[in-house]
Amino acid sequence: MTTFHVHDLTTLIGPNNEGKSNLLRALALGMRIIRSWSQLPEDLAQSGELSGQRVTLIYGVNPRIERGDPDVDLPFNWQQDYPLSKQSSRSTRPTEIRMKFVLDETEREEFKAQTGLQINGDLPIVLQLSRTSTSIGILKQGPSGSKYQANAHKIATFIAQRVTHVLVPAVRTMEQVRNILNELANIRLSALAESNEYKLAIQQVNELRKAAVQDVQKDLQSSISTYLPTIDSVEITTRNFLQSDSIGDILIDDGSATLLSQKGDGVKSLFALALIQRLARERLDDAKDSFILLVDEPEAHLHSKAVHDLQLLFTKLSQRQQVILATHNSVFVNREVVEANILVQKNAASPARSVSTIRDTLGIQLADNxxxxxxxxxxxxxxxxxxxxxxxxxxxxxxxxxxxxxxxxxxxxxxxxxxxxxxxxxxxxxxxxxxxxxxxxxxxxxxxxxxxxxxxxxxxxxxxxxxxxxxxxxxxxxxxxxxxxxxxxxxxxxxxxxxxxxxxxxxxxxxxxxxxxxxxxxxxxxxxxxxxxxxxxxxxxxxxxxxxxxxxxxxxxxxxxxxxx
Known part of the structure; x- marks a missing residue:
């Protein structure tokens, strides 16, 4: 099991193909499962486990996933993500992602008001991902542990309402750019959504959409009963209008108007990183929830000055929000807190104990004393x-x-x-x-x-x-x-x-x-x-x-x- 503490600015350091990106993806996946769990109907979420086809509810809540986007927080795919050498075993163990959230005094009071449970400051979550099921557990010891588990849905909702994340992969694609733009648009929309006029308008739109879908539902139930008489009812759920993406495409005119999707990888990467900077500033201004920024290989496609500028941005952002980087570039080393540099090598991750171990991991060759x-x-x-x-x-x-x-x-x-x-x-x-x-x-x-x-x-x-x-x-x-x-x-x-x-x-x-x-x-x-x-x-x-x-x-x-x- 790999365990590490997440600081304000955490840097996963190591050579290529040692697992840095997988650690970032695991954290993003864990956050996404918690958010998805909070959006499930309460009767489904109460048991703390989904199996069979219901697992798709966890990985299909995000509309971007349903479009087959390969670059956002990828769902867990047992056939691809579980070690091939162990898949043939009769007693495969589930993949576990464990996260511990530390609550301050105000958050503990909010937690009690929202869930009815007392908490001492630590909220440990375990996610188990197997071939056919996904579960969420609350690892609280003692007689109150069962109460916590029975309130897994409320607890997931509590976390999802206060913690958001953005994962920026090493390959910055058009879809990644669109996702970040939608995140920016949602920040602005959330402020707009506070007005009574906007709430009333959204309610009216949602009611019209629901009515239209109910008509489809009636027609479908009538038609399908002819072929499947054993089915008692068909119910189609609708997605809230606010969950729809706001951004369609991006057109860039650099002498010739071209869709960003048709630009080269370097342009897409730089455009995405520019959006990260804008998103960071928006999040700092918004400051309504905790924001975790996960960036894989931030140095990709950047020249030296841009790398240093980006490091300054991450340092500044980490003063108020958490930033986690996966890199093999020494510029992004956390110099203030040595142990915030997580050395990833030989399929293991551990906090650095000294500058020399960081250098050894990065392979920095030093000329003199x-x-x-x-x-x-x-x-x-x-x-x-x-x-x-x-x-x-x-x-x-x-x-x-x-x-x-x-x-x-x-x-x-x-x-x-x-x-x-x-x-x-x-x-x-x-x-x-x-x-x-x-x-x-x-x-x-x-x-x-x-x-x-x-x-x-x-x-x-x-x-x-x-x-x-x-x-x-x-x-x-x-x-x-x-x-x-x-x-x-x-x-x-x-x-x-x-x-x-x-x-x-x-x-x-x-x-x-x-x-x-x-x-x-x-x-x-x-x-x-x-x-x-x-x-x-x-x-x-x-x-x-x-x-x-x-x-x-x-x-x-x-x-x-x-x-x-």
Whole structure:
């Protein structure tokens, strides 16, 4: 049995033909069975099991399935999906899909109001799919277990009303595009359906359709009784008008008006992914239920920049909804939660325990220690990348060892504006990334952009501050007594702690002002660069902690993030 926990952003990683797509399909199939079960007549659904021809009610509720669409959530086909080597056995066991839904306090109250049952937060469901039957079970232990099972239909309805999913297969076809468009249209229609006028209009349409079908039913019963006198009655059920698809076809004019169905696979794939982006935004705006997005090989047919853009979209979406990806592209690795990367290989799936196991699974070849780090800390300047670890080694005993072995690497980006290009490169190595910025306008602006556009999670972006100082940069966090002798010797002047005391100026401005007052000759920018290098040299040589006590809150927070417990 394969078991894994679904995080906000879960990535199924592994080589081709190891089962990643099957895991996605299993989850989508399970969600679809639950939704279909909720739409069954209550007298049929109460037993928790359908067999024989009634099984088609589970896999035929969706009108798209009835059209034979091969690309939506495929129904379970025992002859195709059950292992061939075991089909001849006399005692074949059913295929099981188990899902556990975790309910918050509000959902537990809603669950009790809707089903009459008390719940502790976990709602375990088991679906059993055999050659001739499909069943749904509620795996609650104790004397109340039978009550849960007797209310399987209500429980399925409860889940279906609150959780929806969209499965995007690796091959993005015209039908897949149409399905996503219908999903978008249904979101808009659900808002429209709240109006009394629309409800009345739909009711009238449904009544007219029902009346027409009842006429057909009467005629059919009369005709068929001649041939089958043992049949007492014939009943034809109608589908609600709202269950009908809204989208017919898509015409694209890129110089020549052509149906999307006649475009190449690349165009269809890109069109589908553009719709995913729109659907994600609609779902975030709608936010009436939980939305699970399942995407198989998101990198298919995309160039490098589009892959990175898509990764940003998935990261942003996962902040409010769940996203599950199946991929062998390292860009989509979840760097914030290592165990959210599920390694799928040798017919088994298990959560990753380290970055190195992810790399081994993906077959990433690393050139040197700088590129083989588990954690990369990106800083604005060269001296930042030297000063920060020099401070951290006084508060984290393993700092020196982790730096020497290349487990953790500090990399300068020479300016906040160049961070994004470095981020894209580092994502290809599968490492966890942390960004450290100065406490000035450029740093604040860059931090806001990285977070708002989904480049990094908020907890991975740090602005190191010195209490009571704004703006400030890394040198402002260092005790002047550590470096005064070094810069005084360098420039042949006597620099004092008072030169660096103004809390309203950052260190570079304070140094330049002091250097001018002391008559230091030469280019200001070159002098500042030399002074920063001198400070870095002094910090690295410091025997005790060189940081100001007022700056240690920030350094401690950074240490905790890098060396997570």
């Amino acid at each position: 700088l590129d083989s780090a588990e954690i990369v800390v990106l800083t604005e300047g060269v001296t930042d990348a030297e000063i920060i670890p020099s401070v951290l080694k006084h508060v984290q005993s393993t700092t020196q060892e982790d730096l020497l072995t290349g487990r953790i690497v500090f990399k300068p980006t020479t300016g906040a504006g160049k961070l994004r290009s470095h981020l894209q490169r580092e994502k290809s190595t599968g490492c966890r990334i942390i960004v450290v910025l100065d406490n000035d306008k450029a740093g604040e602006d860059e931090a806001a952009l990285l977070i708002s556009q989904g480049f990094l999670d908020q907890k991975s972006v740090f602005i190191l501050r010195n209490a009571g100082h704004k703006p400030s940069e890394i040198e402002d966090l260092i005790d002047p007594g550590v470096y005064l002798d070094e810069i005084s010797s360098l420039f042949g002047r006597t620099f004092k702690a008072s030169h660096f005391a103004d809390p309203k100026r950052k260190w570079g401005d304070k140094f330049t002002k002091a250097a001018d007052a002391l008559g230091v000759a030469g280019d200001q920018s070159e002098n500042l660069k030399s002074a920063k290098i001198a400070v870095s040299k002094a910090v690295r040589a410091a025997v005790s902690n060189p940081a100001k006590a007022t700056a240690m809150v920030g350094f401690e927070a950074l240490r905790s993030s890098i060396w997570q417990p």
